[in-house]
Amino acid sequence: MAGNRSLNAAAKAKQDEFYTQMPDIAQELKHYKRHFKGKVVLCNCDDPFESNFFKFFALNFNAWGLKKLICTCFDGSSIVGRELNLFNYDEQPTSERKAYKVELTEVSDVNGDGATDLLDVKEILKSNPPVLLSGNGDFRSDECIELLKEADIVVTNPPFSLFREFVAQLIEYDKKFLIIGNQNAITYKEIFPLIRNNQLWLGYKSGDMAFTVPDSYEPRATRYWVDESGQKWRSMGNICWYTNLDHKKRHEELDLYKTYSPEEYPKYDNYDAIEVGRVADIPMDYEGYMGVPIIFLDKYNPEQFEIYGATESEGKGFSNGLWSSQSGVSQPVTRGDTALQANIHQTQESLDCSMTQEIQRSTERANMQESLFETSIVGMIKNAEGKIMAKLRMLG
Numbered sequence: 001m002a003g004n005r006s007l008n009a010a011a012k013a014k015q016d017e018f019y020t021q022m023p024d025i026a027q028e029l030k031h032y033k034r035h036f037k038g039k040v041v042l043c044n045c046d047d048p049f050e051s052n053f054f055k056f057f058a059l060n061f062n063a064w065g066l067k068k069l070i071c072t073c074f075d076g077s078s079i080v081g082r083e084l085n086l087f088n089y090d091e092q093p094t095s096e097r098k099a100y101k102v103e104l105t106e107v108s109d110v111n112g113d114g115a116t117d118l119l120d121v122k123e124i125l126k127s128n129p130p131v132l133l134s135g136n137g138d139f140r141s142d143e144c145i146e147l148l149k150e151a152d153i154v155v156t157n158p159p160f161s162l163f164r165e166f167v168a169q170l171i172e173y174d175k176k177f178l179i180i181g182n183q184n185a186i187t188y189k190e191i192f193p194l195i196r197n198n199q200l201w202l203g204y205k206s207g208d209m210a211f212t213v214p215d216s217y218e219p220r221a222t223r224y225w226v227d228e229s230g231q232k233w234r235s236m237g238n239i240c241w242y243t244n245l246d247h248k249k250r251h252e253e254l255d256l257y258k259t260y261s262p263e264e265y266p267k268y269d270n271y272d273a274i275e276v277g278r279v280a281d282i283p284m285d286y287e288g289y290m291g292v293p294i295i296f297l298d299k300y301n302p303e304q305f306e307i308y309g310a311t312e313s314e315g316k317g318f319s320n321g322l323w324s325s326q327s328g329v330s331q332p333v334t335r336g337d338t339a340l341q342a343n344i345h346q347t348q349e350s351l352d353c354s355m356t357q358e359i360q361r362s363t364e365r366a367n368m369q370e371s372l373f374e375t376s377i378v379g380m381i382k383n384a385e386g387k388i389m390a391k392l393r394m395l396g
Contacts, residue, residue, distance in 0.1 A: 016159035018211035018234065020180060022052040028205050029056065031247045032178060035153065037065035042151035044139045045158050047073030048102050048130075053156055058121045061107040068105050070147055074137040075099040099137030100130040101147065139166065148173055153245070155179070164190045167242070171199065176245055178203060183238040186294055189315040195297065196307045203241030204249055206298050210235040240298075254299050256284035265290075266334045270327035271311070271319065273389050275334050289322060289389050291332055308389045322389055 041057055048054040054071045061069060075098050102125065107116050110123040135141045139148075139158070148154070148169070157180040158166040168190060170177045183206065185191050194200040213232045223235045258264075260283035265274040273289035276282055279296050289308060300307065309320035312330035323330070 016161055017214050017217075018157065018160075019050055019213070020052055020157045020209075020211060022056065024205070024209055025052050025056050028178070028203055028241055029155070031204050031249070032243075032245050033064055035176065035245050038067050039152040040068040040070065040150055041066055042147060042154045043069075043071045043156045044144060044148065044154060045074070045156040046071045049073075054102070055118065057155075058104060058107060058118065059116075061104060062116060067152075068103065068150075070101060070103050070151065072101045072133065072137050072139075072144055072147060073099055099133040099135060101133060102130045103128070140169065145169075145173075148175065152176060153178070164188055167191060167194070167200070178241060178243040178245055180209075180239060181242050182236070183240050183294075185242070186297060187310065187314045189318075192310055192315065192318065196309065198302055200242055200244055201250060201300065202297050203243045204247065206240035208235060208237045209239040251301055251303060253301055253304055254279070254282070256282055258283050260286040269333045269335070270324045270329050271332055271389070272322045272324075275332070291389055310389060319389065 043051060043053045043057070046053045048058075048071055051071065051073075054069070057064075057066065057069045060066075104121070104124065107121060107124065109116050110120045113119075133141075133143055135143060138144060152175075154170060154175050154177040160182050163181050163185050166179070170179075171194065186195065191200065211234050213234050215232060217232055217234070220234070223237075225233050227233060258281055260274075265276060265283060265286070267274050268291065271289075271291065273291045274286065276290045276292045279292060279299055282290065282292065291311075309322060310318040311332055312319050312323045327333070
C-alpha cells in the first residue's frame, strides 16, 4: 500500500518519533475538560507502550466521563514496553511486532485497592487484549479511517512530516481535535486558510517543548541530551498545539493602548496595510488593515479581530486582494526598504540550530516556560518575513 510505504519512509527519513511528556499533555488538556464528557476519544498515532496520551486518558477516563478510548499504533515502535509493559510483548522481538488497536470502555477498580490507576488498566486489558490490525496502523488506511469515523475527538502528536495530510483528514471527516505541530505549519497553504476561516486555531501552549526519542536517533550539537537513565531527548522551540475545540484564552481581549500615526505606522509600499512590528503596538483607533507578526495568532480573539489574509510570499492569493501585483515583490516592503527578512519556511534543522539553550528536565521546562515562550517566538518571527493581515474590529 502506497500510504503505508510513505508513512514508513517519512518516519525513517524525517525522524518523526517524538514522544510527548505527561506534564505537557496535562498542562494543555486541563483547559478542554468540558469537551470530553460522553465522547469517544481517538489517539491514532499512539502505542500504549510509550504513549502518554493513552496514559492520560486511561487515568482520567472516569473523572472526564469518557465514553470510549481508542488507541492505534504504527508497527515497529522503537521503544516498545519501556514505559508501560501492559502486555506480554516482551517475549517477541520488536521487529516482529504488528500494529494493533486498544479500546477501553470502562476503567474500574479491578484490583480492589480503592483507586483506579494503570495497574487496573493492565488487568482490564488482560481480559480485553489489544487487537491486531490487518495493516501497519497508517492513519490513512481503511481500517483506521473507520475508527476515525467512530471518534468524536482526536488527540495526538502526529508525524510532523505528514501534518498537512493529517489535518486534511480531520477536516474531511469533520472531527474535533487537539494535536501538536510545528509553528511553521501556520503558513502552509493547506493550514493558513483554515486559521483564517476559524476552522482551526492555536491552543494554550506555544514555544519550547522537549520529547523523548528512540535510541536510534543520532546525537546533535544543540537541543539534544541524554539523561541519567540513558534516555535520549530532543527539544524544539517552535512547537504549538492546534485545535478546533473552543477555550477560554481564545476569547481574552487584547488590551490596546497605542494610537495610530502615519509616522509610527508606515504603510507598505506593496500592500494596502500598515506595518505593526509588535503585537503590543497594535493601535486601538485604526480601522484598516494591519500587518502583524505571526505571534499575533497566540493572542487572536475572533470577537476582537478579523484575520484577512497573509503575504503573497506565503501563498498565491493569500493577501486576499491587498497585494499590489504591479510591484512584482511579494514580501512586504515599507519606505522602499528592500532589505527583506528571511523566509519563514526554514528547515527544522536551521530552526533548531538557532536555539542553543537546552532544557535538561521537564521540571526545569515548567519553571522557565514563560521566558522560553517569549524567546523562541520572537526569535522565529525575527527571522521571518511572513505577516498576518489583521483587520481590527472596533468594538462598542
